[in-house]
Amino acid sequence: MLDTDYTGKNQNTTDDYLYADNFEYTNEEDVTVYNATTGKETTENYLVSRGNEPRYMLDTHGAWIVENGQLKQENDSSVNQWNGGDPATIVGRLALDGLQRLH
Incomplete structure (x- = not known):
C-alpha cells in the first residue's frame, strides 16, 4: 500500500508520508509456494x-535485501555485470498500466 500513514499499515493521503515500512513483516502470514522441480506445494515465511526482498523496491545494478529487520545492500557498485552503472532503487508498485513511482 502506498501513500500510507507513519505505520505503513493504513492508507492516508492527508499526511506527509508517502510510504512507511519497518522491514520486519512479522504480521504477515506464511505463504504457499510451488516448487516446479518437485511438483509440490510448501509453505514459507512471507x-x-x-x-528477502523488501516490498515495493525495484533495484538496478545492485540488490537490497531485508536482514534482521533492516535493509542491507547485498551487491555494491562493483557488481555491475548486468548493464553497468551505479546502484539505483525505485520505490513504487507495479500497476496494471505500469510502475507507479513515489517521488
Missing part, C-alpha cells in the same frame, strides 16, 4: 518467499 519474507523468505520473496527472497
Whole structure:
C-alpha cells in the first residue's frame, strides 16, 4: 500500500508520508509456494518467499535485501555485470498500466 500513514499499515493521503515500512513483516502470514522441480506445494515465511526482498523496491545494478529487520545492500557498485552503472532503487508498485513511482 502506498501513500500510507507513519505505520505503513493504513492508507492516508492527508499526511506527509508517502510510504512507511519497518522491514520486519512479522504480521504477515506464511505463504504457499510451488516448487516446479518437485511438483509440490510448501509453505514459507512471507519474507523468505520473496527472497528477502523488501516490498515495493525495484533495484538496478545492485540488490537490497531485508536482514534482521533492516535493509542491507547485498551487491555494491562493483557488481555491475548486468548493464553497468551505479546502484539505483525505485520505490513504487507495479500497476496494471505500469510502475507507479513515489517521488
